[in-house]
Amino acid sequence: MKIMRPLVYVVALGLVWWVYSLPAPEFGAALSRTLWLGLFATVSLYLALLPGPLYANVPGAPGRRAFVHARRAFGVVSALFAGLHGYEGLFGWVGGLEGMQWWSWDYNLALGLGTVAWLVLLILAATSFDRVVTAMGRRWKQLHRLVYVAGVLIVIHAATVTIHIVDLKPYAAAWFVALALLLLLKLLRFRQRASPKLDAIGVTTFGVAIAALYWSTFAISHHRH
Numbered sequence: 001m002k003i004m005r006p007l008v009y010v011v012a013l014g015l016v017w018w019v020y021s022l023p024a025p026e027f028g029a030a031l032s033r034t035l036w037l038g039l040f041a042t043v044s045l046y047l048a049l050l051p052g053p054l055y056a057n058v059p060g061a062p063g064r065r066a067f068v069h070a071r072r073a074f075g076v077v078s079a080l081f082a083g084l085h086g087y088e089g090l091f092g093w094v095g096g097l098e099g100m101q102w103w104s105w106d107y108n109l110a111l112g113l114g115t116v117a118w119l120v121l122l123i124l125a126a127t128s129f130d131r132v133v134t135a136m137g138r139r140w141k142q143l144h145r146l147v148y149v150a151g152v153l154i155v156i157h158a159a160t161v162t163i164h165i166v167d168l169k170p171y172a173a174a175w176f177v178a179l180a181l182l183l184l185l186k187l188l189r190f191r192q193r194a195s196p197k198l199d200a201i202g203v204t205t206f207g208v209a210i211a212a213l214y215w216s217t218f219a220i221s222h223h224r225h
């Protein structure tokens with residue numbers, strides 16, 4: 001299983017190399033890099049979050065040891081992809097800090113939320129190595145719960161920032177299904193442990209989260225400047 005983390009790092013570096021070697025499309029290299037790197041950052045973070053709730057609900061699902069071992073590496077490469085995505089997005093596509101004045105306040109707010117999310121991912125990546133995990137003891141788990149704060153900020157960032165993809169529908173559908181599945185697995189895991197009193201709170205929170213996800217994915221425009 002030890003091969004899993006180096007494998008994730010090598011594949012991630014290969015993807016970065018691929019993104020930077022793509023020929024520039026007519027709308028420029030920065031936007032295409034922003035889109036690809038944003039996709040890879042999001043998928044890596046998803047893969048870091050999935051094993052916990054997945055194997056808690058389906059202990060016999062295949063690949064358990066390898067996937068759980070790879071989890072931390074997915075978190076680290078997510079911070080790498082997100083940093084490059086943010087750099088290309090802000091300094092390439094938006095026109096840097098000066099360029100922000102030409103975009104609406106809500107677009108700039110979306111970029112700000114993305115930046116906070118990235119800073120959280122960076123802190124988590126920097127503290128994700130065995131030595132730090134041992135040194136921090138129980139505090140490590142508490143600190144790493146911040147990944148859910150980053151996750152929520154990323155969902156708000158992606159829902160509110162303008163997305164320049166011509167046919168967004170299939171991506172939006174995949175986004176909704178993947179996040180709804182993760183939320184469902186989290187709810188089921190919560191119900192395994194929670195008292196009947198807390199159960200109602202869990203189910204209500206799940207319902208509100210699914211409604212908010214549906215609304216932010218399908219009911220609002222993803223093309224405002």
Ligand code: HEM
Pocket residue numbers: 034035036037038039041042045078082083085086087089090093094111114115116117118121154157158161162163164165
């Ligand atoms: C570092 C701060 C960040 C900045 C400055 C930033 C900037 C941007 C920009 C400019 C876009 C719009 C691209 C377009 O016009 O189509 C965008 C979209 C997006 N961002 Fe970010 N972002 C940041 C952090 C993040 C993080 C941490 C994630 C996830 C891990 C993320 C995921 C996404 C996704 C999924 C989209 C929509 C599709 C795409 O462009 O890939 N962003 N971001």
